[in-house]
Amino acid sequence: MNLKVDLFKNVIGSENIITEVEGLKRYHCTTIPEKRRIDAVLKPGNKEEICEILKIANQNHIALYPISTGNNWGYGSAIPVKDNNVILDLGRLNRIIEVNTELAYAVIEPGVTQEQLYTYLKEKKTGLIMDPTGSGPSCSVLGNTLERGYGITPYGDHFNAACGMEIVLADGEILRTGFGHFSNSKVTRVFKYGTGPYLDGMFTQSNLGIVISIGVWLMPEPEHFEVCFFGSDEKDALGEFVAATRWLLLNQVVKGSINIMHRNRILTLMMPYPWDEMNQRIPLDDSISRQIAKQRDICEWNGVVALYGTREEVLASKKVIKRVLRGKTKRINFVSEQLLNLVEKYQWIMGPIGRMIGMDIKELIKVLRPSLDLMKGKPGEVSLPTPYWRSKKEMPEANINPARDNCGIIWLAPVVPLTKEDAEDYISIITPILNEYGFEVCITFTAVTARAFDCTLPILYDKADEQETNRAIECHKKALKACMKNGYIPYRFGVQSMDDIVDADDVFWKVAGKIKESLDPNGIFSPKRYSLR
């Protein structure tokens, strides 16, 4: 191990190499129940250093595992797929290289966090907003894009909003995709495909190169912004919400995404597991869950959709949404930013108004504000309480980091067609499995296209409890297998599941393997990550 590391000292200096246990700790932290032997961490500062590192890695057959910020929580955080990799931490490459306000894009490096990009766009008064994921301020924008993550603004499909990559290949050559490889190109950041084969997709969810910069399309701050919250306790609610979602998205009434959440999922955002009410039992009783939800004005199924546009457009969309959901909701509320600002400003009248309309407005604002902020491009920590649900530890007030705090969360993220039948089928598949292992089902349906939901299902467990941890592993395996058998394939996998999807007999993986062989013959990049090799 030390021999390996010595080779890199001349390139980046020992101050940018981590080998001691204490320093490696944060790289071992993960919310999934997996451990890896990590040989060392290298922290290069620029692409020249990366190229030098690759030379050494090729000569010595050293496996490198590049990370951006390493916060891929619930999918493995920073840990490699296999033991004995050297982590290549790209966090020092954190420049915002360019922001074009007229054409609404940024060019960024791997280390640029959501918080950093958000702050830049705001402080420079660019009039542009980004699409944040719920994963919080400290996560990498580029890293999430390469994992094909998503948010819920109109730019929610991050890979789709990426335009032009700069990639260091295993042989040290620099590949510029799209139009980026044509000298003088003025169109690298405005048109994705370039000319000839469109290669960008190959470098997402794979191990074929190190993306060191990427163009990211940004959205102009809308003239008007409003969020629609709707909910229902009826038996048919889910099916009706699914049909309405499909209609609204296929007809492009809504520019962004639509989210349909089960009450259990919302509870995980608002509180820890109700140990007292449950008398320390698991999983959460449906009747207790319903009772707590009722107290907090949460329905059985809860929808949220943000509206962006001119005042005229938002007004028109509201009319259409009301029409489509007529008779199908217990409640439907539209919250504008102006309204929220007003209520926050006049805190002293909140109480009386709340009592008048039968709501705890103060409590409501605590959730509403960060939710609205997120939908308007401000990364926040609104989704981060979820991993602490079963943890017996207190969640910190700020700088929430579920991996550091040893929270237990494994994501299972199957894609489900946007139909009532499929949504119900999916629930009927996963519910008995999660319950069998002592976990409650915390469902979100996020429409990532007009035709498909991404159903990020968290398996939330107490990582301090060895038995529960083992049950979480078994539960995830069984639920994953059941989803795949029934045709609901996840859009993204954790490092623990690579062997469950990559199959040497499948032509797809054979083709991907041939490409891997031709671009990285020594297999120095992230062995086995979405790959045969």
Add this chain to the structure above:
Amino acid sequence: MNLKVDLFKNVIGSENIITEVEGLKRYHCTTIPEKRRIDAVLKPGNKEEICEILKIANQNHIALYPISTGNNWGYGSAIPVKDNNVILDLGRLNRIIEVNTELAYAVIEPGVTQEQLYTYLKEKKTGLIMDPTGSGPSCSVLGNTLERGYGITPYGDHFNAACGMEIVLADGEILRTGFGHFSNSKVTRVFKYGTGPYLDGMFTQSNLGIVISIGVWLMPEPEHFEVCFFGSDEKDALGEFVAATRWLLLNQVVKGSINIMHRNRILTLMMPYPWDEMNQRIPLDDSISRQIAKQRDICEWNGVVALYGTREEVLASKKVIKRVLRGKTKRINFVSEQLLNLVEKYQWIMGPIGRMIGMDIKELIKVLRPSLDLMKGKPGEVSLPTPYWRSKKEMPEANINPARDNCGIIWLAPVVPLTKEDAEDYISIITPILNEYGFEVCITFTAVTARAFDCTLPILYDKADEQETNRAIECHKKALKACMKNGYIPYRFGVQSMDDIVDADDVFWKVAGKIKESLDPNGIFSPKRYSLR
């Protein structure tokens, strides 16, 4: 040559092999000034036959050039990049394999034409519409998608609307992309990326495999549909229209594309070259062009944008469009389908009404109807008069086929950022070059993203005139070089230009070459098509 062909007789029978001059004729027809030796045409009927053909081609190092319908007009039609290929005509694979009306998609084979898909969707009352290109009813939907062509409805980016490919590889294996390779997958047509590397882009504008079926997302027929036509003769018109287009698209007020056309381009849609007015001279005088345009109520710059949605939404969009274009147009008209239907129904009052508002309504309808139809998903021949502009031949009434009729058109399709400066810069680059060689400049700016125009510029020449043909070749070369030097790179190239873009010293083409090598080691697919090999 005959030896080669004999090998295939056992596979597809001699009735599906063409070698005689008369039968090969239509494959030689092209609107660009290029000729190829074509050894033969094979017409397989299914994928098993294709696989058998590939075996023989590999064993004998025979170069195959797959075409869908072979109507890639202005880019080479059916002719291969190099001599002595065997054309693989996939026209017999013309099944519409599936149409899902709930999730709004179709699965089609290469031979399915725009007309065929349109008719199917209409006759089966699916309530769905396709995005047609201007290339006419006989063109392949799949072929255009693989060339990354586009239309102007909200589904105008055809590659972006493609979901799941089935590909025959050179070794005869079948690759299913996206989620298609997972057994039981229910999500192949609703989510493009699948899991692991997203490979579809590799198979567009390339020569790595034969795509034998593809999923195509379709749009629900809108509740309401209206088209906005606007125009201006002012000096600043273009710059102002570009700024308005950018704002409307970045803010997603408009769901589809926006087209800005110079009067010359519109004239090519409406009439042949005005030989008499020009006293047989070329290129078209600006003053004559302006005069003819004036008679036909065409402005210097003319914009068109279709609005799709509910009545409320279209009304809102109209308000915003009027606001954005206020004071910037000579005229702005909104034409709804209902209005057009009404006018057509009451033909007898057209005359008087026309005189009242100072317009030749009958003439107007002749262009309006097919334009509106196209924007509402009906493929038509509205764009096909353009190639006949300089031809001395009469254009047929129906079944227009510029390649068959020996029309002269070479497309140059640079991408230009959506800014005033770039649009004007582009014009200043191409205008002197086209004029120098005796061609008028017929510009369209089509916004293919909210940030980029695709500027399909036709070089229209009389193919019967050898000198003019030679000038067209030189002009195209020089204009292409100038565009590339100035950073406006074309999104798509004709078969004559492959050597001008593919560069052995460029990492991008080296990477594409390595992939080619690994997937098609004998180089049997379309040698040199967007490729080093």
